[in-house]
Amino acid sequence: MEMLKKRILEEGHALNDQVLLVDSFLNHQVDPVLMQAVGEEFARRFADAGITRVATIESSGIAPAVMTALTMRVPLVIMKKSVSSILKDGILQTEVFSFTKNASYQLTLKSKFVRPGDKVLLIDDFLANGCALLGLIDIVKKSGATLEGAGIVIEKGFQSGGQTIRDMGIHLESLAIIDSIADGKLTFRE
């Protein structure tokens, strides 16, 4: 997706050879026009999958996911990273290790929002080692719904997540794949 790659090149900032900051349009400040285009692109790529639910993890997945759900005219389900006292009955959980926080959390879903018979599309901002996406996949499996695929805004192709997910036979669509971040210079996969 050229519009996205252009923004990554113009505004992305390599924190080191592993981590990319795109907080001017995706992770802190959000460009809604770009997110709308991202949502429309995911909706186009999964148009034939009969999606009934889009699901993501709070918080950086929400902007691209809500635009995808809006375009597809289906509900968005936001999986939680913490359990509050009002969220304790009828929940599904799995443990996820966070790449950026270097800590684990309990990914949590109120089971009534994803049901057996649902066809789920997962959306997230980044794919690195795949822990977040594997957690989402595990919860969808526990819910009894069908996973139709996953859409990622930025995949870091030099980390193992993309390979792991594709090897599982899951339909994975990444709008930009970065093959390396070397000395602050980004290389995209064609």
Ligand code: 5GP
């Ligand atoms: P994974 O679980 O695949 O290792 O990492 C994915 C999650 O970590 C994403 O949901 C994202 O929030 C965060 N993440 C991983 N790598 C990066 C990165 O390079 N930049 C930013 N901003 N977030 C990242």
